[in-house]
Amino acid sequence: MTCISxxxxxxxxxxxxxxxxxxGLICGGTSGENEVSLISxxxxxxxxxxxxxxxxxxxxxxxxGWYLGTIKVF
Numbered sequence: 442m443t444c445i446s447x448x449x450x451x452x453x454x455x456x457x458x459x460x461x462x463x464x465g466l467i468c469g470g471t472s473g474e475n476e477v478s479l480i481s482x483x484x485x486x487x488x489x490x491x492x493x494x495x496x497x498x499x500x501x502x503x504x505x506g507w508y509l510g511t512i513k514v515f
Contacts, residue, residue: 461495469501 468482469475479500486496500508 461493463495463497464489465497465499467499467501469503471501471503471505475503 466482466486468478470478482498482500486498489496498510500510502508
């Protein structure tokens with residue numbers, strides 16, 4: 442059995458400390474809680490340290506369509 446760490450080259454300690462982690466943040470949905478989910482995702486995104494994390498927003502609209510983008514909350 443091969444584990445993931447064997448498939449990618451080992452990073453040096455210095456590289457591990459400076460490389461950003463990409464986080465996929467899924468929000469929205471077809472339920473009546475769509476707006477609540479968007480606001481929650483906005484707050485999570487705002488709270489994350491941008492020096493450590495890249496945030497990839499993955500949204501689901503009320504019709505079930507998927508999209509990539511940003512959240513604008515007024």
